[in-house]
Amino acid sequence: MSECTRVNKETGLAGEITFGVFTDPHYAAGKTYGNRYCGQSLAKMRDSVKCFRDKGVSFVVCLGDLIDSLDDIDLTRACMEEAREVAAGYAGEWHFVLGNHDLEPFTKEEFLHECGAGPARSYYSFDKAGYHFVVLDANFTAEGQAYARGSFDWTDSCLNRAQLEWLEADLARAGGRGTLVFIHQNLDHRLWKGATDPHIVQNAPEARGILEAAGNVLAVIQGHYHAGYYQQLNGIHYLTLQAMVEGDGRDQNAYAVLSVDSGQQIHVEGFGRQKSLLLRS
Secondary structure, eight states: OOTTTOOOTTTOOOOSEEEEEEOOOOBOTTOEETTEEGGGHHHHHHHHHHHHHHHTOSEEEEOSOOBOOOSSHHHHHHHHHHHHHHHTTSOSEEEEOOOTGGGTTSOHHHHHHHHTOSOSSSSEEEEETTEEEEEOOOBBOTTOOBOOTTOSOTTOOBOOHHHHHHHHHHHHHHTTSOEEEEESSBOSOOEETTEEOTTBOTTHHHHHHHHHHHSOEEEEEEOSSTTOEEEEETTEEEEEOOOTTBSSSGGGOEEEEEEEOTTOOEEEEEEETOOOEEEOO
16 A cells, blocks of 8 residues: 555544645755755655645645755756646645745745746635635745845744734634634744744744634644644644655655544644644644
8 A cells, every 4th residue: 555545544534625735845956965855855746746636635735945945046947847847746726835945046926936836925815615724924034024035044034014914804804714824934932942943933922913813723834843843822733844855765755634624623644754643623
């Protein structure tokens, strides 16, 4: 039985809406640093896309850092084209969340154009099967300046003021619909060496206040922190997926199929290093 078709007996996956999600492929041909095998991510993406297609998911989300930069911009663009070709293996709806590494060689507009799929906006929302989904962009400095072509410090990550105002209004419009939020950088809270983990958005407490006040947010699905993490804060699930790029070999892949059932439980079927979970309200 293949890795993808193995049934997860614990979580079941009998949901009202099912979608595929992965994060941090960091694809760059021939590039390896630390435990990041960037050149292997194309094959790992291909395996995940086949799984999503076989599962018949409603849409697919890449949670950011689709690519890693190479010294030559033409080579980086060629890698983007290769990633697009692999993504085309799933002919359905795609959503590309902006990650900080995506913006080392490109502006936001350039990256979204290179993806060739999804809205040409860095933050937006959409509805499926009675659920509301929000895509956020934390690639702004504390002063509200957008990241562009590597002119930023990745630890200086914020949701800009206009986006926070939009988020509050968007969640109000969603009303009683259960909502899931997608973002690259993290909105929950962790400490690292006695201070807030630098993977956390600097104004995350304000953002969490908006999510909690809305009363309809079920979960925040995020990437960026390669080890992965899960916690629940004030009734909202914060699921950080493990990074696809980490680990040598296709068996060291990491991606998931998520289903939300009629009781608003979230079933996470993990593949490779990604753990399976059942997130209850």
